[in-house]
Amino acid sequence: MNNFNFYSPTEFVFGKDRENECGTYVKKFGGSKVLIHYGGNSAKKSGLLDRVKKSLENSGIAYCELGGVQPNPRDGLVYKGIELCRKENIDFILAVGGGSVIDSSKAIAAGVPYDGDFWDFYSGKRIEKALPVGTVLTIAAAGSEGSGDSVITKEDGMFKRGAGSDALRPKFSVMNPELTQTLPAYQTACGATDIMAHVFERYFTNTTEVEITDRLCEAVLMTMVKETPRVIADPNNYEARANIMWAGMVAHNNIVGVGREQDWNSHGIEHELSALYDCAHGAGLAVIMPAWMEFVYKHNIMRFCQMAVRVFGCNMDFENPENTAIAGIKAFRRFLHDIGMPINFAELGAKEEDIPALTEKLGLGDGKTGGFVHLSSEDVSQIYKIAAKATL
Amino acid sequence: MNNFNFYSPTEFVFGKDRENECGTYVKKFGGSKVLIHYGGNSAKKSGLLDRVKKSLENSGIAYCELGGVQPNPRDGLVYKGIELCRKENIDFILAVGGGSVIDSSKAIAAGVPYDGDFWDFYSGKRIEKALPVGTVLTIAAAGSEGSGDSVITKEDGMFKRGAGSDALRPKFSVMNPELTQTLPAYQTACGATDIMAHVFERYFTNTTEVEITDRLCEAVLMTMVKETPRVIADPNNYEARANIMWAGMVAHNNIVGVGREQDWNSHGIEHELSALYDCAHGAGLAVIMPAWMEFVYKHNIMRFCQMAVRVFGCNMDFENPENTAIAGIKAFRRFLHDIGMPINFAELGAKEEDIPALTEKLGLGDGKTGGFVHLSSEDVSQIYKIAAKATL
Numbered sequence: 001m002n003n004f005n006f007y008s009p010t011e012f013v014f015g016k017d018r019e020n021e022c023g024t025y026v027k028k029f030g031g032s033k034v035l036i037h038y039g040g041n042s043a044k045k046s047g048l049l050d051r052v053k054k055s056l057e058n059s060g061i062a063y064c065e066l067g068g069v070q071p072n073p074r075d076g077l078v079y080k081g082i083e084l085c086r087k088e089n090i091d092f093i094l095a096v097g098g099g100s101v102i103d104s105s106k107a108i109a110a111g112v113p114y115d116g117d118f119w120d121f122y123s124g125k126r127i128e129k130a131l132p133v134g135t136v137l138t139i140a141a142a143g144s145e146g147s148g149d150s151v152i153t154k155e156d157g158m159f160k161r162g163a164g165s166d167a168l169r170p171k172f173s174v175m176n177p178e179l180t181q182t183l184p185a186y187q188t189a190c191g192a193t194d195i196m197a198h199v200f201e202r203y204f205t206n207t208t209e210v211e212i213t214d215r216l217c218e219a220v221l222m223t224m225v226k227e228t229p230r231v232i233a234d235p236n237n238y239e240a241r242a243n244i245m246w247a248g249m250v251a252h253n254n255i256v257g258v259g260r261e262q263d264w265n266s267h268g269i270e271h272e273l274s275a276l277y278d279c280a281h282g283a284g285l286a287v288i289m290p291a292w293m294e295f296v297y298k299h300n301i302m303r304f305c306q307m308a309v310r311v312f313g314c315n316m317d318f319e320n321p322e323n324t325a326i327a328g329i330k331a332f333r334r335f336l337h338d339i340g341m342p343i344n345f346a347e348l349g350a351k352e353e354d355i356p357a358l359t360e361k362l363g364l365g366d367g368k369t370g371g372f373v374h375l376s377s378e379d380v381s382q383i384y385k386i387a388a389k390a391t392l
Numbered sequence: 393m394n395n396f397n398f399y400s401p402t403e404f405v406f407g408k409d410r411e412n413e414c415g416t417y418v419k420k421f422g423g424s425k426v427l428i429h430y431g432g433n434s435a436k437k438s439g440l441l442d443r444v445k446k447s448l449e450n451s452g453i454a455y456c457e458l459g460g461v462q463p464n465p466r467d468g469l470v471y472k473g474i475e476l477c478r479k480e481n482i483d484f485i486l487a488v489g490g491g492s493v494i495d496s497s498k499a500i501a502a503g504v505p506y507d508g509d510f511w512d513f514y515s516g517k518r519i520e521k522a523l524p525v526g527t528v529l530t531i532a533a534a535g536s537e538g539s540g541d542s543v544i545t546k547e548d549g550m551f552k553r554g555a556g557s558d559a560l561r562p563k564f565s566v567m568n569p570e571l572t573q574t575l576p577a578y579q580t581a582c583g584a585t586d587i588m589a590h591v592f593e594r595y596f597t598n599t600t601e602v603e604i605t606d607r608l609c610e611a612v613l614m615t616m617v618k619e620t621p622r623v624i625a626d627p628n629n630y631e632a633r634a635n636i637m638w639a640g641m642v643a644h645n646n647i648v649g650v651g652r653e654q655d656w657n658s659h660g661i662e663h664e665l666s667a668l669y670d671c672a673h674g675a676g677l678a679v680i681m682p683a684w685m686e687f688v689y690k691h692n693i694m695r696f697c698q699m700a701v702r703v704f705g706c707n708m709d710f711e712n713p714e715n716t717a718i719a720g721i722k723a724f725r726r727f728l729h730d731i732g733m734p735i736n737f738a739e740l741g742a743k744e745e746d747i748p749a750l751t752e753k754l755g756l757g758d759g760k761t762g763g764f765v766h767l768s769s770e771d772v773s774q775i776y777k778i779a780a781k782a783t784l
Binding site for chain 2 (some may be wrong): 209240
């Protein structure tokens with residue numbers, strides 16, 4: 001196990017009707033004038049936005065609003081948000097939505113007290129301070145409600161880049177599973193895939209002797225394998241929604257990933273897909289992750305056997321462990337297909353002829369990525385090719 | 393799943409040599425004059441106390457010291473600590489030791505800003521504020537480094553009582569597994585038992601549909617089942633020590649226990665044993681927990697089957713599930729015996745004739761406890777009797 005710091009100071013406020021308490025928590029964490037940041041009309045139509053405003057009013061907190069966050073949130077709206085916050089003397093940002101809204105809120109929070117261009121933070125500059133952020137989560141997926149991470153897409157060139165800092169960790173996150181019940185099956189499945197990917201990115205490591213985090217990773221994965229099909233079958237299953245929502249936080253606040261090298265190549269490779277085709281991040285991951293696994297599994301066959309046996313209940317082939325490793329990857333892809341995810345380029349709406357452009361955009365040049373297996377441009381291109389043609 | 397709040401704002405600073413950074417973290421969390429609180433001479437002899445002081449000096453932080461915390465920490469030293477902190481204008485308490493030292497530090501932290509008797513908090517009064525506490529952990533066991541809980545024994549009558557508050561959660565906890573390597577096998581095993589008990593107290597619940605926390609509980613338990621025998625066999629096994637140390641935090645900061653009713657009867661029943669005989673808490677739990685399980689398992693046989701199959705790898709007897717439930721409890725007791733723990737009163741140094749007094753002291757009267765199964769005085773007495781005579 002490697003040395004590490006773990007710091008997850010967010011207060012999670014979980015369960016039915018808890019959005020009615022968000023005024024109390026904004027106050028608890030020092031907010032007096034709030035920017036409510038949200039996405040499309042669903043938060044309005046469902047009455048959620050009204051409940052949030054009422055809760056703020058009950059606590060005597062002023063607010064203004066900025067809607068319009070798109071999936072794969074753009075820098076344009078972030079600039080607009082920063083300007084609005086400065087003009088209105090906002091001291092707290094309340095994200096009402098999913099990962100995109102939260103990521104956009106974090107970017108605004110970092111940008112407001114910073115003299116330069118907020119994009120500097122998405123180009124590697126360290127974030128030292130930010131406005132406090134709270135969230136009212138409506139999609140179980142990104143884990144952004146418990147993480148210090150944010151991903152923004154630069155409209156000029158559609159580059160998707162991330163920034164991370166403890167300063168971006170939400171002060172509180174309201175997590176009411178009921179709010180996710182209106183989410184269509186496809187988006188629910190995309191979220192579930194993203195949650196599992198967050199775990200796999202940590203699970204595939206070269207660090208040995210990490211039994212506790214291995215087991216915690218597997219706990220989240222097994223939960224997703226059990227609960228996701230239940231939600232797809234019945235979107236109103238509160239209990240399954242609740243298990244998935246909490247699993248989504250656990251998957252990404254790093255409690256399952258401390259003390260070990262992590263991978264994150266699948267996320268990097270996928271980001272180019274969702275940036276180019278504007279597809280859902282989770283759908284892109286469903287296509288990329290199993291392909292990545294097929295490309296790298298020989299690097300550590302026993303680790304893939306561990307996944308196969310412990311997570312997907314495969315029988316161990318002691319005579320030929322490679323069979324078990326392959327069976328585990330196949331079981332994962334079959335699971336993704338069964339919950340309605342695309343498993344190849346055609347199903348995703350991606351084109352094989354774009355592979356050179358996708359690879360080029362990742363910008364590896366003659367270099368290699370870090371992670372479980374270090375990948376060259378040629379390796380990434382191979383992974384896209386496997387993903388393009390994948391079948392069950 | 394029930395509604396819940398989860399809040400674990402402690403910064404965990406984990407790994408080799410990290411105690412050399414504690415000055416940095418005291419400063420980060422606003423301390424300028426520290427009480428170093430510790431137990432016996434081992435922290436002095438090992439050089440740990442000197443390293444801690446040097447780190448504080450390097451950060452320009454003043455300090456004074458109070459040693460002498462005993463296992464099952466007493467109120468007498470807490471009063472002394474409170475007085476010393478007030479006299480010396482202490483603004484931060486640094487616990488260097490195990491759960492007892494941390495619990496004593498939390499009691500002092502709560503007492504300093506309070507006008508009345510600190511024991512009020514251990515009699516049910518709510519803790520609103522406390523001095524900030526940091527820890528340098530030397531024993532993986534109590535989980536006090538990541539919890540808001542504290543247990544203190546009142547010398548007058550040897551009553552053991554707990555208090556809990558988010559205000560008591562440590563600001564930071566340095567967790568260097570090397571510091572636990574000098575711990576004798578017996579104490580190491582006591583710690584491991586305590587860690588497992590913290591999980592079991594949460595695992596046995598009447599709340600249904602809590603797959604994510606069930607799986608997380610099982611993750612910690614399986615880790616302990618794997619790693620504890622390795623440490624007993626080789627006390628210098630850093631990797632196994634590291635896994636156990638992190639498991640000990642995860643077991644008790646409540647990430648594995650949210651959204652569900654919890655039990656805690658075994659802890660209550662055990663506390664009377666360690667208060668009367670001054671035995672190690674973990675050793676008492678090794679005697680009590682399996683006995684409690686044997687008394688209550690019929691309340692939910694399938695839950696005990698789940699433990700048996702998932703944690704201890706028992707085969708499921710589908711024709712007679714009760715056999716599997718019993719096999720799981722037996723496997724747990726066998727495990728405890730194998731790591732050197734007592735499994736009955738004789739091995740613990742407790743006396744069967746004290747059972748009426750032990751039961752009386754718990755103070756149930758005609759009432760019942762809460763938890764998985766609500767227990768009357770007579771039930772508790774039965775559990776002590778099972779514990780008294782237990783065999784493999």
